[in-house]
Amino acid sequence: MRSDDPALKKMTPPKLTLLEQSYLPQILGGLVVTGRHIVKAALGDGAVTMEYPEVQHQPSPNYRGVHRLNKDEQGRVKCVACMLCATACPVHCIDIVGATAPESWTDREKYCQSFVIDELRCIYCGMCEEACPVDAIELTSMYDLSGLSREEMIFDKTKLLSVFDLTKEGEPMKSGIVPPASSNRSRELVTTPTTGPVIERQQLV
Amino acid sequence: MATIIIDGQSFELPEGAKFNAIQAAKHFGIDIPYYCWHPALSVVANCRMCEIEVGTKDPATGEIKMLPRLVPGCQTPARDGTVLVTESAKVLEHRKNIMELLLINHPLDCPVCDQAGECGLQDYSYEHGRAAHRFVEERNVKPKKEVSDLIVLNQDRCIMCTRCVRFTREIPGTAELHVMRRGDHGEIAIFPDQPVDNPLAGNVVDLCPVGALLDKDFLHNQRVWFLSKHDGVCTGCSTGCNISVEENAGKVWRHKPRHNPYVNDYWICDEGRYGYKAANSPTLLGGNYVLEGKDHHGVPTDRFVKRLNETLTTRILDKQSVLGILSPYLSVEEAFAAAQWLASLTNRVELALGPVPVRGEDLTFAPDKTKGRSGDTSFIVPRPFTISAEKAPNRAGVEMMLDHFGKGAVPFEKALESVASHPIVIVFGGSPDESWIEADQVAALRKAEVLVLFDTTINPLADVADFVAGIASFAEKSGTYVNRDRRLQRFEAALPPREGVWPLLDLIAIVSGDGKAPIRSQEILKAAARVVPGLAKVEDGLVPELGLNLDSKDQPIPDAGFQDDWTLANVSTV
Numbered sequence: 001m002r003s004d005d006p007a008l009k010k011m012t013p014p015k016l017t018l019l020e021q022s023y024l025p026q027i028l029g030g031l032v033v034t035g036r037h038i039v040k041a042a043l044g045d046g047a048v049t050m051e052y053p054e055v056q057h058q059p060s061p062n063y064r065g066v067h068r069l070n071k072d073e074q075g076r077v078k079c080v081a082c083m084l085c086a087t088a089c090p091v092h093c094i095d096i097v098g099a100t101a102p103e104s105w106t107d108r109e110k111y112c113q114s115f116v117i118d119e120l121r122c123i124y125c126g127m128c129e130e131a132c133p134v135d136a137i138e139l140t141s142m143y144d145l146s147g148l149s150r151e152e153m154i155f156d157k158t159k160l161l162s163v164f165d166l167t168k169e170g171e172p173m174k175s176g177i178v179p180p181a182s183s184n185r186s187r188e189l190v191t192t193p194t195t196g197p198v199i200e201r202q203q204l205v
Numbered sequence: 206m207a208t209i210i211i212d213g214q215s216f217e218l219p220e221g222a223k224f225n226a227i228q229a230a231k232h233f234g235i236d237i238p239y240y241c242w243h244p245a246l247s248v249v250a251n252c253r254m255c256e257i258e259v260g261t262k263d264p265a266t267g268e269i270k271m272l273p274r275l276v277p278g279c280q281t282p283a284r285d286g287t288v289l290v291t292e293s294a295k296v297l298e299h300r301k302n303i304m305e306l307l308l309i310n311h312p313l314d315c316p317v318c319d320q321a322g323e324c325g326l327q328d329y330s331y332e333h334g335r336a337a338h339r340f341v342e343e344r345n346v347k348p349k350k351e352v353s354d355l356i357v358l359n360q361d362r363c364i365m366c367t368r369c370v371r372f373t374r375e376i377p378g379t380a381e382l383h384v385m386r387r388g389d390h391g392e393i394a395i396f397p398d399q400p401v402d403n404p405l406a407g408n409v410v411d412l413c414p415v416g417a418l419l420d421k422d423f424l425h426n427q428r429v430w431f432l433s434k435h436d437g438v439c440t441g442c443s444t445g446c447n448i449s450v451e452e453n454a455g456k457v458w459r460h461k462p463r464h465n466p467y468v469n470d471y472w473i474c475d476e477g478r479y480g481y482k483a484a485n486s487p488t489l490l491g492g493n494y495v496l497e498g499k500d501h502h503g504v505p506t507d508r509f510v511k512r513l514n515e516t517l518t519t520r521i522l523d524k525q526s527v528l529g530i531l532s533p534y535l536s537v538e539e540a541f542a543a544a545q546w547l548a549s550l551t552n553r554v555e556l557a558l559g560p561v562p563v564r565g566e567d568l569t570f571a572p573d574k575t576k577g578r579s580g581d582t583s584f585i586v587p588r589p590f591t592i593s594a595e596k597a598p599n600r601a602g603v604e605m606m607l608d609h610f611g612k613g614a615v616p617f618e619k620a621l622e623s624v625a626s627h628p629i630v631i632v633f634g635g636s637p638d639e640s641w642i643e644a645d646q647v648a649a650l651r652k653a654e655v656l657v658l659f660d661t662t663i664n665p666l667a668d669v670a671d672f673v674a675g676i677a678s679f680a681e682k683s684g685t686y687v688n689r690d691r692r693l694q695r696f697e698a699a700l701p702p703r704e705g706v707w708p709l710l711d712l713i714a715i716v717s718g719d720g721k722a723p724i725r726s727q728e729i730l731k732a733a734a735r736v737v738p739g740l741a742k743v744e745d746g747l748v749p750e751l752g753l754n755l756d757s758k759d760q761p762i763p764d765a766g767f768q769d770d771w772t773l774a775n776v777s778t779v
Contacts, residue, residue, distance in 0.1 A: 080316060080317050081317070081425070082316030082317055082428075083428045083431070084316060087428065087430065087431075098425045098426065099425055100424060100425050108317065109317055109349075109425075110317040110425045133316045134316075
């Protein structure tokens with residue numbers, strides 16, 4: 001649109017009176033609000049801040065925190081390595097190495113050998129969760145994420161699965177739909193191989 | 206002039222073209238969807254996807270008579286006065302119905318299917334299909350089976366287009382695949398203990414429009430939309446098949462054929478297909494090395510160049526002569542730059558051709574237009590496909606340089622005999638195979654006082670050479686090759702040069718002080734075309750997409766460049 005377009009509606013700022021030009025009424029108004037909060041916090045439980053970490057913040061249910069990789073009822077990782085999350089990710093912080101699933105996994109032909117998220121690169125937009133066709137990746141309400149090095153903040157499959165174990169009680173899987181189990185699976189074969197190849201840093205870029 | 210009317214518009218058919226309706230429409234930019242038809246295979250018209258309204262225009266009265274029913278476009282010849290209607294309500298409704306029928310038993314497993322992203326079913330169901338599935342009965346799920354060591358058949362995804370069956374019957378003529386049973390029970394099958402075993406077997410994977418036939422080598426490795434495609438030329442033999450080199454995250458993941466009717470038609474052999482592995486080989490040289498005592502020490506390029514130049518200059522001032530060996534794996538530009546550099550060092554220089562690997566005999570598949578084919582063959586232009594015995598891509602191009610700068614193509618064996626009279630030997634290698642040189646040949650070359658090697662792999666010669674420079678591998682360089690039919694073909698680099706290594710063109714520019722890296726191969730080709738008579742045709746350094754015949758003029762091919770729509774996608778999200 002050009003600046004001389006007739007469809008443009010030109011607006012002029014309102015004229016201020018002499019009193020308004022001194023800004024005093026606005027400053028006093030602000031001080032009244034501050035004073036009200038001081039009185040409320042001193043007399044009752046009207047404080048809007050909290051004493052973290054003694055008091056823990058409860059984020060809203062749709063808060064997007066640290067990722068977790070969901071497990072199915074047999075303890076296997078639900079991810080089928082379709083890499084749609086890595087495709088949807090706007091910052092390319094997800095790196096997946098897919099592999100053919102073991103013969104005994106009759107319900108799928110592919111699984112993730114390695115699944116790495118760079119939690120520092122991630123912008124917590126939730127697109128991965130949206131893209132996942134099997135509800136394997138979810139964002140939890142964990143927000144107090146810290147680490148001593150950058151490497152520590154690159155979460156591999158083991159770590160992401162452990163986030164699931166940590167949070168599954170408080171936050172059940174959003175879909176709730178678990179793929180139907182076949183009867184002919186033996187117990188010892190269902191343990192998830194958690195160690196994948198070491199992902200080099202440059203592969204994430 | 207033949208005129209064809211498509212959707213109310215008149216088009217002039219190109220001279221000498223024998224098109225069917227799909228080809229004709231595509232030629233003028235109108236898409237008719239199809240699955241079972243392929244330009245190199247006979248027409249069976251069994252997928253019914255290309256059915257359109259067809260009629261004829263009476264040349265005398267101008268009256269148009271349409272056939273009452275829809276007709277397969279693949280079987281309809283495009284002649285003077287043919288009328289095609291591709292977008293009527295009737296046709297669109299029909300496509301919708303066909304898509305629904307094709308998808309009845311098809312699983313919804315696109316997320317784990319390797320074909321996703323280059324799948325005919327995905328593309329057409331998005332374009333022509335229904336959003337919802339109305340079929341409520343239980344799907345007919347056939348098990349997965351293996352048709353060879355390298356190819357897996359996911360029968361549940363198959364739409365029975367029979368492209369693969371026709372391919373094995375009509376192109377290699379081995380006919381390993383067939384259709385077993387009929388109707389809903391129909392399946393693609395091999396005979397017991399007779400897997401798909403022919404040198405072109407991998408092409409059935411490319412032909413499959415859906416994810417039924419998949420390459421086990423690529424299976425579950427990558428999603429195709431992550432891959433960046435680069436136009437390359439296969440270095441496996443002197444045929445010089447046009448390939449697409451597909452890479453992601455610093456690795457080449459696969460080779461796919463590119464259509465070139467003058468060279469390889471639609472196919473590549475399995476050796477070329479799996480030749481990509483050499484680009485990711487752990488035995489590639491990772492830098493420059495100088496022999497000190499008995500060990501090689503890695504040195505940075507600047508120090509390497511300084512020491513090499515010092516050694517060469519002192520010896521050349523002592524009037525020592527140079528033997529240069531140019532491998533047939535060098536590109537035209539590399540061979541030119543190398544020969545030019547050697548010639549500029551001294552006038553006492555002899556040039557020779559590196560070893561040209563030859564294995565077996567030329568293997569030609571020459572499909573007949575009608576013999577061995579089953580369906581309608583009237584639209585086929587049969588083209589032979591040859592796998593050369595000569596396993597190097599550019600003997601012809603390197604020989605051209607040897608003719609110009611030296612005394613013709615001196616064979617490697619003869620060059621070995623003359624090592625005694627040349628104290629300095631400079632070898633330009635480039636073979637992806639580490640065993641390109643025999644132990645006795647290494648010993649013969651080692652008799653030289655100074656042995657310099659520019660090569661890509663850690664090989665027996667690199668173990669003994671005084672100076673070893675790693676150079677870019679076939680996937681890391683761009684340039685041109687001249688194939689067995691003297692066709693000059695351009696290829697582009699798929700990967701950046703690996704850490705610590707320069708492309709040969711840049712390294713020669715640094716060593717000779719002639720220019721500043723990076724060097725564009727096109728500039729070198731231009732310079733070569735000015736002085737080498739054989740290359741006079743490329744004086745602008747531009748090579749056409751389908752290559753350039755250096756000797757004669759190409760016959761124009763009207764259907765050149767045709768490729769299935771769904772294989773063309775080059776969507777890279779990274």
